[in-house]
Amino acid sequence: MSKQKQFVTEITPQQEDFSRWYIDVIKKAELMDYSPVRGCIVFRPDGYEIWEHIKDELDRRFKETGHRNAYFPLFIPESFFQKEKEHVEGFNPELPWVTEAGGEELEEKLAIRPTSETMIGHMYAKWIQSYRDLPVLINQWANVVRWEKRTLPFLRTSEFLWQEGHTAHETEAEARKETMRMLAIYREFVEDYLAIPVMKGQKTPSEKFAGAVDTYSIEAMMKDGRAVQAGTSHYMGTNFSVAFDIQFLGRENELEYAHTTSWGVSTRLIGSLIMVHGDDRGLVLPPKVAPTQVIMIPIGPAKLRDQVGGRADELFTELKRSGIRVRMDDRSDISPGWKFNEYEMRGVPVRLEIGPRDMENGVCVLVSRVSGEKRIVEQSKLVEEVKRMLEDVHQEMYERARQFRDDHFYSVDSIEEMKALMEEKRGFTLAGWCGSEVCEKHVKDETGATSRNIPFASQESKKTCLVCGEEAKHTVVFARAY
Amino acid sequence: MSKQKQFVTEITPQQEDFSRWYIDVIKKAELMDYSPVRGCIVFRPDGYEIWEHIKDELDRRFKETGHRNAYFPLFIPESFFQKEKEHVEGFNPELPWVTEAGGEELEEKLAIRPTSETMIGHMYAKWIQSYRDLPVLINQWANVVRWEKRTLPFLRTSEFLWQEGHTAHETEAEARKETMRMLAIYREFVEDYLAIPVMKGQKTPSEKFAGAVDTYSIEAMMKDGRAVQAGTSHYMGTNFSVAFDIQFLGRENELEYAHTTSWGVSTRLIGSLIMVHGDDRGLVLPPKVAPTQVIMIPIGPAKLRDQVGGRADELFTELKRSGIRVRMDDRSDISPGWKFNEYEMRGVPVRLEIGPRDMENGVCVLVSRVSGEKRIVEQSKLVEEVKRMLEDVHQEMYERARQFRDDHFYSVDSIEEMKALMEEKRGFTLAGWCGSEVCEKHVKDETGATSRNIPFASQESKKTCLVCGEEAKHTVVFARAY
Numbered sequence: 001m002s003k004q005k006q007f008v009t010e011i012t013p014q015q016e017d018f019s020r021w022y023i024d025v026i027k028k029a030e031l032m033d034y035s036p037v038r039g040c041i042v043f044r045p046d047g048y049e050i051w052e053h054i055k056d057e058l059d060r061r062f063k064e065t066g067h068r069n070a071y072f073p074l075f076i077p078e079s080f081f082q083k084e085k086e087h088v089e090g091f092n093p094e095l096p097w098v099t100e101a102g103g104e105e106l107e108e109k110l111a112i113r114p115t116s117e118t119m120i121g122h123m124y125a126k127w128i129q130s131y132r133d134l135p136v137l138i139n140q141w142a143n144v145v146r147w148e149k150r151t152l153p154f155l156r157t158s159e160f161l162w163q164e165g166h167t168a169h170e171t172e173a174e175a176r177k178e179t180m181r182m183l184a185i186y187r188e189f190v191e192d193y194l195a196i197p198v199m200k201g202q203k204t205p206s207e208k209f210a211g212a213v214d215t216y217s218i219e220a221m222m223k224d225g226r227a228v229q230a231g232t233s234h235y236m237g238t239n240f241s242v243a244f245d246i247q248f249l250g251r252e253n254e255l256e257y258a259h260t261t262s263w264g265v266s267t268r269l270i271g272s273l274i275m276v277h278g279d280d281r282g283l284v285l286p287p288k289v290a291p292t293q294v295i296m297i298p299i300g301p302a303k304l305r306d307q308v309g310g311r312a313d314e315l316f317t318e319l320k321r322s323g324i325r326v327r328m329d330d331r332s333d334i335s336p337g338w339k340f341n342e343y344e345m346r347g348v349p350v351r352l353e354i355g356p357r358d359m360e361n362g363v364c365v366l367v368s369r370v371s372g373e374k375r376i377v378e379q380s381k382l383v384e385e386v387k388r389m390l391e392d393v394h395q396e397m398y399e400r401a402r403q404f405r406d407d408h409f410y411s412v413d414s415i416e417e418m419k420a421l422m423e424e425k426r427g428f429t430l431a432g433w434c435g436s437e438v439c440e441k442h443v444k445d446e447t448g449a450t451s452r453n454i455p456f457a458s459q460e461s462k463k464t465c466l467v468c469g470e471e472a473k474h475t476v477v478f479a480r481a482y
Numbered sequence: 483m484s485k486q487k488q489f490v491t492e493i494t495p496q497q498e499d500f501s502r503w504y505i506d507v508i509k510k511a512e513l514m515d516y517s518p519v520r521g522c523i524v525f526r527p528d529g530y531e532i533w534e535h536i537k538d539e540l541d542r543r544f545k546e547t548g549h550r551n552a553y554f555p556l557f558i559p560e561s562f563f564q565k566e567k568e569h570v571e572g573f574n575p576e577l578p579w580v581t582e583a584g585g586e587e588l589e590e591k592l593a594i595r596p597t598s599e600t601m602i603g604h605m606y607a608k609w610i611q612s613y614r615d616l617p618v619l620i621n622q623w624a625n626v627v628r629w630e631k632r633t634l635p636f637l638r639t640s641e642f643l644w645q646e647g648h649t650a651h652e653t654e655a656e657a658r659k660e661t662m663r664m665l666a667i668y669r670e671f672v673e674d675y676l677a678i679p680v681m682k683g684q685k686t687p688s689e690k691f692a693g694a695v696d697t698y699s700i701e702a703m704m705k706d707g708r709a710v711q712a713g714t715s716h717y718m719g720t721n722f723s724v725a726f727d728i729q730f731l732g733r734e735n736e737l738e739y740a741h742t743t744s745w746g747v748s749t750r751l752i753g754s755l756i757m758v759h760g761d762d763r764g765l766v767l768p769p770k771v772a773p774t775q776v777i778m779i780p781i782g783p784a785k786l787r788d789q790v791g792g793r794a795d796e797l798f799t800e801l802k803r804s805g806i807r808v809r810m811d812d813r814s815d816i817s818p819g820w821k822f823n824e825y826e827m828r829g830v831p832v833r834l835e836i837g838p839r840d841m842e843n844g845v846c847v848l849v850s851r852v853s854g855e856k857r858i859v860e861q862s863k864l865v866e867e868v869k870r871m872l873e874d875v876h877q878e879m880y881e882r883a884r885q886f887r888d889d890h891f892y893s894v895d896s897i898e899e900m901k902a903l904m905e906e907k908r909g910f911t912l913a914g915w916c917g918s919e920v921c922e923k924h925v926k927d928e929t930g931a932t933s934r935n936i937p938f939a940s941q942e943s944k945k946t947c948l949v950c951g952e953e954a955k956h957t958v959v960f961a962r963a964y
Contacts, residue, residue, distance in 0.1 A: 033605060037557045037592065042605055045550035045620065052551065068527035069534065074594075074625055074641050075519045075578075093585055096557075098594065101578035102629035110519065112556075112580070112594075123515060123524055138527065143556055143625065147584035159556050 011345070013280050018224040022275060023153070029283050029346045031270070032153050039151040039158030043267070046346070047154075049291040050270050051161060055141065057193055057288070058163065058265070061185050067137040067165060072119050074143075075110040080118040083243040087117065090210020094146040096158075112145040117211065117236075117262060120166045121244030128258060130249045131170050135178070139165040154271030155228065155482045162266035168246060168258040172237070175259035179235040182263040183216045186231035194273045195286045195397040196220045197405055198230055199428075199477065201453030206437055209262075213237035219452045219477070221405045222275035225426025227452050227479040230272055233263035271482070276401050277370075283347025284369055286397060287390040293350060294319060294386055295343040296328040299336045300355035306332075307356050315354070315364070315382055322383045324390075326352075344369060349393045350386060370396050411459075415446055415466055418478065422447045428479045430455075432462025432472030439467035449478040493827070495762050500706040504757060505635070511765050511828045513752070514635050521633040521640030525749070528828070529636075531773040532752050533643060537623065539675055539770070540645065540747070543667050549619045549647060554601045556625075557592040562600040565725040569599065572692020576628040578640075594627040599693065599718070599744060602648045603726030610740060612731045613652050617660070621647040636753030637710065637964045644748035650728060650740040654719070657741035661717040664745040665698045668713035676755045677768045677879040678702045679887055680712055681910075681959065683935030688919050691744075695719035701934045701959070703887045704757035707908025709934050709961040712754055715745035753964070758883050759852075765829025766851055768879060769872040775832060776801060776868055777825040778810040781818045782837030788814075789838050797836070797846070797864055804865045806872075808834075826851060831875045832868060852878050893941075897928055897948055900960065904929045910961045912937075914944025914954030921949035931960040 011028065012020040026032050031047030043051065059069070075098065081088040095111040113119065124136060145159045165182060169175040183200060190196050198218035208215035212234035220230045240246070241257040250256040277284040287293050296316055298308045312328065319326040329339050336353075343351060351367040358364050364382065366375045366389050377385040408427030412418045418429050429449065433439060443466070444450050454474045462475045493510065494502040508514050513529030525533065541551070557580065563570040573596045580592040595601065606618060627641045647664060651657040665682060672678050680700035690697035694716035702712045722728070723739040732738040759766040769775050778798055780790045794810065801808040811821050818835075825833060835847040846864065848857045848871050859867040890909030894900045900911050911931065915921060925948070926932050936956045944957040 033608065035555045035601070036559055036562075036604060037555045040555035040557060042555070043553035045552050048552045049550070051553075068531065070527050070530050071525035071533075071643065073517045073519045073522035073524065074627070075522060077518055080518075096580045096583035096592075098578045099581045102631070103575055110578075119517070122518060126515065145556070149584070161553065 011280060011282060014223060014278075021278070021280070025278055025282050025345075026153055026274060031274075031283075034153075037158070039148055041153045041157050043161075046291045047270060050273075050285070050289050051267055053289040054193070054269055055163070058185075058189055059141075061189060062139050062163075062165065065181065065185065067139045067167075070138045070140060071142070072116050072123065072140060074113055076113050076116075076119050078109050078111065080122065081111065083118065084211045084240060086239075087211035091115070091146070094148065096145055096147050113142070114144055114146045115262075115264075116140060116142070116144075116164055117166065117240055118244070121240045121246060121260070124166075124168050124258070124260075125244050125246045128168060128246055128248050131251055131256075133248065134168060134170045134258065135174065136168040137165075137178075138167065139163055152271070152482065154274070155268050157267075160267045162264050164262060164264045167261045168241075169260070170248075170250070170256075170258070172259050175261050176235050179214070179216065179233045179261045179263070182261070183218065183231070183233040186233070186263075186265060187218050190218060190220070190230055190269070191398065193286065193288045194269065195394050195401060196230065196273060196276050197398065197402040199453065199455050200457075201455040201477070203232075203453050204433075204440060204451045204474075204476065206440055207451055207453075209234045211236065211239050213239065217453050219428075219479075220272050220276060221408060221428060221479070222272070222482065223278070223404065224275070225408050225428075225479070227428065227481040228268060228272045228275070229452070229481065230269060231263070231265040234261060236260040236262065277397055278347070281341075282345030284397065285347035285349060287349040287394050290347065290349050291325065292327045292343075292346070292348045293324055293390055294326040294352050295339075295348045295350075296326060296330075296352045296354065297336055297339050297343075298330050298355070299353045300357065302332070304356040308354055308359055311359055311379075312354050315352075315379060318383060319386060322387075324383070324386055350389050352386070368393050368396070370400070413462075413464075413466060415443065418443070418449065418466065419447045422449055422480060426480060428452065428477050430458065430460060430462070430475060430477055431466040432464050433474050433476045434465035434468055434470040435473035436468070439465055442467050443478055447478070448480050450481055452477045452479050452481065493762060493764060496705060496760075503760070503762070507760055507764050507827075508635055508756060513756075513765075516635075519640070521630055523635050523639050525643075528773050529752060532755075532767070532771045533749055535771040536675070536751055537645070540667075540671055541623075543671060544621050544645075544647065547663065547667065549621045549649075552620045552622060553624070554598050554605065554622060556595055558595050558598075558601050560591050560593065562604065563593065565600065566693045566722060568721075569693035573597070573628075576630065578627055578629050595624070596626055596628045597744075597746075598622060598624070598646055599648065599722055600726070603722045603728060603742070606648075606650050606740070606742075607726050607728045610650060610728055610730050613733055613738075615730065616650060616652045616740065617656065618650040619647075619660075620649065621645055634753070634964065636756070637750050639749075642749050644746050646744060646746045649743045650723075651742070652730075652732070652738075652740070654741050657743050658717050661696070661698065661715045661743045661745070664743070665700065665713070665715040668715070668745070668747060669700050672700060672702070672712055672751070673880065675768065675770045676751065677876050677883060678712065678755060678758050679880065679884040681935065681937050682939075683937040683959070685714075685935050686915075686922060686933045686956075686958065688922055689933055689935075691716045693718065693721050695721065699935050701961075702754050702758060703890060703910060703961070704754070704964065705760070705886065706757070707890050707910075707961070709910065709963040710750060710754045710757070711934070711963065712751060713745070713747040716743060718742040718744065759879055760829070763823075764827030766879065767829035767831060769831040769876050772829065772831050773807065774809045774825075774828070774830045775806055775872055776808040776834050777821075777830045777832075778808060778812075778834045778836065779818055779821050779825075780812050780837070781835045782839065784814070786838040790836055790841055793841055793861075794836050797834075797861060800865060801868060804869075806865070806868055832871050834868070850875050850878070852882070895944075895946075895948060897925065900925065900931065900948065901929045904931055904962060908962060910934070910959050912940065912942060912944070912957060912959055913948040914946050915956050915958045916947035916950055916952040917955035918947075918950070921947055924949045925960055929960070930962050932963055934959045934961050934963065
């Protein structure tokens with residue numbers, strides 16, 4: 001029951017059972033806990049803080065590009081879903097319904113929002129009258145609910161946290177530009193901040209957002225070779241404008257429909273960064289979102305460790321003041337070795353060891369979580385050395401993830417080839433596709449892989465469809481996905 | 483339909499109809515809009531940004547005092563509410579219920595959280611095993627729902643945004659200390675940041691939180707003399723620990739129940755700051771939370787205004803770089819006078835006027851939204867002068883609000899006296915109270931005023947109950963309240 005006991009429990013090795021490894025790690029590192037409500041998790045402080053760092057940085061980037069936040073109701077009247085045909089078909093099976101409130105049955109039942117296109121479309125119709133009111137560039141940070149049959153913490157939960165941007169524009173060109181701009185922000189953020197390489201591309205029609213004209217995604221590869229859709233950006237055309245009557249008086253004094261977009265990322269990103277970077281010792285957290293970036297641990301013979309105290313406090317204060325998220329674990333009843341394991345399991349990017357001899361020499365030791373590299377650094381240069389190592393850890397994490405992805409990226413020409421790959425090694429497979437839904441479905445039925453996207457930058461352009469052998473219209477990446 | 487037309491519409495004067503004034507102002511200033519769901523509003527960007535500034539600063543203060551954020555599910559199983567008797571009685575009438583989800587009827591219906599004591603209590607019971615796990619200091623930023631019969635934008639809406647802190651402690655003394663510490667943080671924040679003077683005190687038993695041992699509040703006075711409870715902090719004793727089995731192994735190796743607290747403020751604060759500071763020309767926003775702190779407007783003869791452009795851009799950049807939230811309105815087809823009215827209505831704390839003659843003299847003009855004071859300042863000292871005026875505006879807003887509250891604070895000795903006051907002038911009335919619920923209810927029935935709190939710092943100690951004439955146990959402030 002004591003904490004100490006809890007941490008020596010083994011983590012299932014990734015090779016043995018990746019799913020068990022994942023659950024072991026997020027539970028032990030106290031990122032989450034299961035709640036008593038089906039499919040809903042509790043974000044514990046270390047899990048939630050990762051989200052806070054993601055949120056702060058994305059929010060900064062959204063505002064820098066002219067977006068503002070707003071907040072729309074959690075409840076959506078049933079009739080709203082009927083207005084856009086594809087949208088209702090896509091989301092209806094997953095909705096939870098409020099049917100009673102305040103002791104009475106409701107006249108019209110209310111869905112808990114799975115996404116807010118309908119509610120926001122309704123409001124935009126009131127706010128947008130003239131081309132002078134455009135563009136409208138609004139984002140919302142909110143909880144949404146999709147009643148999922150199979151759930152997995154962070155990656156697929158009934159309730160999750162996300163941001164949803166919703167914009168309205170005068171022209172198609174402007175709306176398409178916005179769609180791509182936000183996709184680019186997602187890619188930059190996920191690579192620069194979470195150290196996850198991603199593949200940008202367009203979704204096939206069967207995989208696009210319910211109600212969109214075109215959906216674009218960034219796709220990341222987990223360490224078991226499966227894909228996660230890490231962010232999406234949709235060009236809606238005038239589908240929602242027609243459904244919700246978002247009309248404006250144009251420059252030629254005629255009524256026109258606005259062109260809208262939406263785009264979002266969610267707490268799935270937390271699951272993704274764990275599955276991309278973690279190893280058999282536990283979490284490996286990207287430095288920019290790690291709740292603790294540096295853990296300070298006094299070392300050396302127990303009876304001498306006290307001598308380190310005062311100087312260690314000074315160094316701690318110096319690091320903290322420079323904006324580094326540092327923690328000190330100077331508990332005397334717990335051994336340094338046990339602490340090393342604990343904070344490795346928790347994924348702290350840099351360990352700072354300091355012992356009585358280091359003290360005399362004016363140095364201390366930095367250890368990288370990702371490579372295990374040790375650096376003896378001068379105490380007088382500690383802040384810059386720590387910053388440098390945090391930066392190096394980020395780079396190395398990104399490089400390793402990129403290498404892993406490249407090593408598990410295959411080009412295939414037949415369904416048999418893909419099937420064999422999916423069973424043996426997993427990964428992303430590039431293949432030609434004729435554009436028919438029948439062939440796409442055949443791939444899924446035979447291999448378990450779904451089309452991830454049609455990459456913007458493909459190494460290769462395939463000539464024939466891997467299923468029917470007809471001319472390929474697109475070169476598509478298929479993978480099993482979370 | 484054009485924006486210009488919209489703003490010249492009159493605002494109902496406060497004296498004529500305070501409620502209509504309030505709605506006129508928040509709609510015209512585009513802080514909110516009504517949604518198609520009963521009692522739920524849309525927070526438009528300027529309204530939501532006020533909340534963002536409130537949130538950022540409170541969050542900073544919570545973290546500084548050792549609290550961390552987490553996130554718990556939106557849904558609460560019906561059985562959870564049954565566990566704490568007072569709690570269920572207090573909240574049951576206001577709950578919305580999810581009865582269907584994913585196309586099926588639920589086995590146990592789920593409430594949308596009105597507050598999270600029950601869910602969090604359930605989780606704390608899992609996490610807290612030993613006195614070494616204490617204290618647990620967690621806060622949550624979330625949406626909550628209470629299905630209200632009568633609603634008012636920001637002040638009482640079915641869905642609202644808030645933070646709820648939930649802490650667990652080893653001893654009663656420590657939990658009580660936390661309760662008071664958070665009440666103090668609320669008071670400081672509301673006074674220092676929103677320029678609203680508040681009265682700290684303890685709630686009478688009939689007005690305390692459902693399930694609490696003691697509830698404390700800060701109460702603010704609106705410009706119509708009515709009260710708003712601007713924040714509350716509760717000492718729960720072991721009520722929720724017993725109900726949810728939050729037990730831990732104490733220092734004496736015996737099982738003990740944790741002592742818990744909870745504390746919260748909500749988007750009501752937005753409604754409060756509008757009703758405390760606004761005037762017949764519109765909003766008056768406290769500088770620290772105003773989305774736009776300074777509005778720059780080029781003035782002078784239209785044909786000369788262009789000359790101002792380049793220098794105005796430089797000053798704008800200087801202000802922006804120094805962290806001031808500045809906006810420029812240099813639209814040439816709209817007159818300066820119209821702009822003055824517009825940004826006064828929107829409550830922008832400082833207007834910066836700059837004309838061709840000012841340009842020659844190296845000066846510009848700052849105008850205070852609250853007093854109308856004009857200051858001619860040197861352009862070379864603009865940043866510090868703007869900061870000084872923002873600070874002065876804050877101080878003056880606080881002083882005016884304090885003066886208004888003092889002018890509407892009455893001491894009464896009989897129910898007749900209170901009744902007359904409530905009908906003529908409104909305001910806060912200090913009175914003796916014997917402690918019986920019968921007398922408290924009599925006050926409400928006769929005057930419409932409810933007990934706000936038993937102030938910690940009372941000017942006066944009353945000897946007899948204003949209703950029954952028996953010995954007064956407490957000196958209470960009564961007021962009509964939102």
